[in-house]
Every structure is written in C-alpha cells, then in structure tokens.
Amino acid sequence: MPGDDELLAVRAAEGDEDAFEALVRRHAPGLLRLAGRMLGSQSEAEDAVQDAFVSAWRRLPEFSGRSAFTTWMHRIVVNRCLNMLRSRRPVTDLDSVPEPVAPDHVASPARAAESHAAAAELGRALSALSPEQRVCWVLRELEGLSYETIAETVGISSEAARGRVFRARRCLTEAMTAWR
Amino acid sequence: MAMNTGAELPGTGTGPGGTDGTADDERLACGRLLSKVWESRDDGSDDPHLRSCPHCAAAVRQLDLLGAAVREASRGEREPDRDAGALTARVMDVVRLELRPGRPLPLGEREEDLWVREAMAAKALRAAAETVPGVRTGSCRIRPGESGGVPTRGPVQVRLEVVVPLVPGLRELAEEIRRRVRGAADEALGLPVEYVDVHVTDVADTAGADETYPVEEAEAHETYALEEGEGRS
Numbered sequence: 303m304p305g306d307d308e309l310l311a312v313r314a315a316e317g318d319e320d321a322f323e324a325l326v327r328r329h330a331p332g333l334l335r336l337a338g339r340m341l342g343s344q345s346e347a348e349d350a351v352q353d354a355f356v357s358a359w360r361r362l363p364e365f366s367g368r369s370a371f372t373t374w375m376h377r378i379v380v381n382r383c384l385n386m387l388r389s390r391r392p393v394t395d396l397d398s399v400p401e402p403v404a405p406d407h408v409a410s411p412a413r414a415a416e417s418h419a420a421a422a423e424l425g426r427a428l429s430a431l432s433p434e435q436r437v438c439w440v441l442r443e444l445e446g447l448s449y450e451t452i453a454e455t456v457g458i459s460s461e462a463a464r465g466r467v468f469r470a471r472r473c474l475t476e477a478m479t480a481w482r
Numbered sequence: 483m484a485m486n487t488g489a490e491l492p493g494t495g496t497g498p499g500g501t502d503g504t505a506d507d508e509r510l511a512c513g514r515l516l517s518k519v520w521e522s523r524d525d526g527s528d529d530p531h532l533r534s535c536p537h538c539a540a541a542v543r544q545l546d547l548l549g550a551a552v553r554e555a556s557r558g559e560r561e562p563d564r565d566a567g568a569l570t571a572r573v574m575d576v577v578r579l580e581l582r583p584g585r586p587l588p589l590g591e592r593e594e595d596l597w598v599r600e601a602m603a604a605k606a607l608r609a610a611a612e613t614v615p616g617v618r619t620g621s622c623r624i625r626p627g628e629s630g631g632v633p634t635r636g637p638v639q640v641r642l643e644v645v646v647p648l649v650p651g652l653r654e655l656a657e658e659i660r661r662r663v664r665g666a667a668d669e670a671l672g673l674p675v676e677y678v679d680v681h682v683t684d685v686a687d688t689a690g691a692d693e694t695y696p697v698e699e700a701e702a703h704e705t706y707a708l709e710e711g712e713g714r715s
Contacts, residue, residue: 306618308620309618309619309620309645312620312621312643313608313619313620313621313622316600316601316604316621316622316623317599317600317601317604318601318604318605318608319574319577319578320605322574322577323570323574323577326569326570326573326574327566327567327570330562330565330566330569330570330573331562331563331566332562334562334565334566334569335559335562338559338560338562339559344560344565348565348569351569352569352572352573352576355573355577356573356576356577359573359576359577359580360580418558420550420551420554420555421551421554421555421558423551424551424552424554424555425555443552444552444556468507468517468520469506471520471545471548472506472508472516474548475544475545475547475548478547478548478551479544479547482547
C-alpha cells in the first residue's frame with residue numbers, strides 16, 4: 303500500500319528503526335533486482351542496495367516526501383550503481399570484457415544452452431555500454447519506466463534519456479546480430 | 483554519421499560505448515530515421531509504411547531479436563526475494579548502531595534527573611494510538627514545556643499525525659486516541675503530558691488496509707469534512 307510507505311518514512315525520519323526495517327523489507331527485492339540488472343553481478347548488487355539503504359537512513363530527515371519513497375530509493379540506488387559502473391571503466395574493447403556472471407537458474411533444461419548463451423552474450427554487450435546508457439536502458443527496457451520517470455530518476459532531461467536508450471539499443475542490436 | 487545505403491542494419495555506428503554527446507541517429511534507405519522507426523514500434527503505432535517497407539521491417543527485426551535475447555536472459559534471473567531477508571538484517575545491524583541523537587525529554591518529577599530519547603518515547607505513544615482499531619500513525623513530535631521561550635522540566639507537548647478509518651464520530655475517535663496516548667505517556671513512560679494535538683492527515687478506506695494494520699469494518703461511507711488539527715485537549 304503506497305500510503306503506508308509515506309507513513310513509515312515519516313516515522314523512520316524521526317528515528318523509528320522498526321518503521322525503517324519495514325521499508326527495507328518491502329523494497330529490498332525490487333531494488334536488488336534493479337541493481338542486479340544494472341551491474342550484472344548479484345554480489346555487487348547486494349553491496350549497492352545495502353549502501354543505498356544505509357545512506358537513505360542517514361538522509362531520511364531531509365527526505366521531504368515530495369516524491370514517493372520508492373522513487374527516492376530508486377534514485378539513490380541508480381546513483382550508487384552509476385558510480386560503481388563508472389569506477390569499472392575504462393572497458394571499451396568488447397573482447398576484453400570478461401564473461402558476465404552466469405544466471406543461476408534457467409527455467410527449462412531444454413532451453414538451457416540457448417538461453418544461457420543469449421544471456422551471456424547480452425551480459426557481455428551490456429558491459430560494453432557506457433554506464434549512463436546502460437542505466438537508462440535497464441530502466442526503460444527491464445523496469446518499464448517512462449522516459450519522463452527515467453529523466454527524473456537519473457537527473458537528466460527526458461530528451462537525453464531518450465537519446466541514451468536509443469544509443470544503447472543500437473549497440474546492443476549490433477552485438478546481438480553479430481552473435482546470431 | 484553516414485547514410486546507410488543498403489538494407490543491412492544497423493550500420494557500424496560509433497561502436498559500443500560511444501559518447502552520449504552527439505546524436506548518432508541513422509537514416510534508413512527509405513528515408514526514415516532509425517530512432518523514429520523504433521519509437522513507432524514502441525508506441526505500437528499503425529503506420530502503413532512500416533508494414534510495407536523492407537528497410538523498416540529489417541530495423542524492427544533487429545529490435546525484436548534484442549527483445550528475444552532480453553526475455554531469454556530474464557528467464558535465468560535470480561529471484562531476489564531469497565536474498566532480501568539477509569540484506570535487511572545487514573542493513574538493520576548498521577542502522578541500529580547509528581543512534582540518532584534526538585531530543586532528550588525529562589521524565590518524572592521536576593527534581594529528578596531522568597531523561598528519555600524522543601524517538602523512544604514517540605514509539606511508545608504511536609503504539610498506544612494504534613491500539614485504536616484502524617488508526618495508523620505518522621509523525622509524533624514531543625516537546626518539553628516552555629517558560630518564557632526556555633525549555634523547562636515538566637509536562638511535555640505532543641503533536642501526533644494520524645490516518646483514521648472511515649467511521650462516524652471522528653471527534654470521539656480523536657478523543658479516544660488522545661486518551662490512550664496520555665495513558666501510555668503517564669503509565670508506561672512516566673512522562674507528564676500538557677496536551678496532545680491530534681492531526682488527521684488522511685482518512686483511509688478499509689479496502690486499503692492490509693494484514694499489517696487490521697481495520698474494523700467501516701459502517702458508514704460518507705465523506706467527512708475534516709479540520710486539520712482537532713485542537714487541544
């Protein structure tokens with residue numbers, strides 16, 4: 303219930319740890335998935351989300367409640383992921399990009415090889431994107447956000463968000479076409 | 483970038499990791515911009531040209547191929563729920579070590595030297611208010627009394643924000659909240675209270691309740707004109 307988030311955030315801002323714990327419990331799964339998609343690594347995603355929550359706890363007294371708590375958390379996680387991706391640079395040569403972390407589970411054994419290979423190739427192509435392109439692409443294609451929301455989350459204009467998603471798509475379609 | 487003359491798509495482009503600064507769109511052999519073709523695909527627009535043009539069809543196929551790879555990859559995505567519990571525990575370990583200073587409040591009689599942190603006291607008062615069925619609490623600020631602008635030891639002032647259920651008799655409900663908050667302050671904390679301000683910030687329909695906050699069946703479905711701040715007791 304979204305209204306609940308705002309009540310819990312107000313209480314957490316006033317120092318109520320239990321209220322904050324309820325927020326963490328509620329939002330951790332979605333944010334872990336988001337960070338995993340941006341970083342391509344589950345362990346790094348856990349670090350990013352943990353740091354983001356701790357930083358949120360410290361900054362909650364400044365949280366005005368003008369945006370929804372979930373939007374605010376998204377912004378903190380996205381920024382953390384952007385910084386982590388930037389510190390990984392420079393990685394420009396496709397062939398030098400290490401094999402991405404393989405997904406742990408594949409639904410159907412019959413599709414396993416194909417699915418694994420496509421996922422691996424997509425992961426490799428994703429790590430070749432600029433951090434900004436990657437983040438915008440994930441928010442658009444995997445999280446299904448509008449360009450306006452992406453712009454607000456990343457702190458850029460929606461035209462810039464549109465441009466980054468387009469360029470990311472170009473790089474990815476090229477990579478996937480070459481692979482097929 | 484240069485025009486692409488054939489149906490081969492996409493062109494070599496700026497390559498992976500190309501800069502974000504410049505527009506590196508591509509004009510297809512039919513004259514359409516690649517970015518516009520893909521946008522039409524996103525919007526599901528019904529442009530007759532897109533259906534008949536081989537260049538646009540090739541561009542759309544590229545995008546669909548990527549979409550298929552994304553779907554295949556997401557089948558193998560790890561279910562984050564199972565990691566969330568451990569993560570929550572780690573976050574809370576850090577959070578509980580970081581005590582917010584908060585305001586100390588005087589407990590007991592004027593001559594005593596006992597103090598309680600505002601956040602602790604607020605927690606007890608919120609819990610007391612939430613014993614009224616359907617009531618949920620937000621902000622709870624507790625201020626020491628004042629004498630000539632100077633905080634003094636003695637009764638405190640409480641300002642509590644609540645979301646109440648859609649039931650008749652809002653004034654009685656506010657009074658009940660006040661009574662329980664005073665009771666908890668007095669009995670559980672030994673914190674003398676000067677007054678409790680109850681601010682109704684929202685009225686929740688029972689349909690919006692979940693198992694965390696059980697709400698009794700509302701009997702009336704009229705909308706009440708609410709004054710913010712029910713006054714002082």
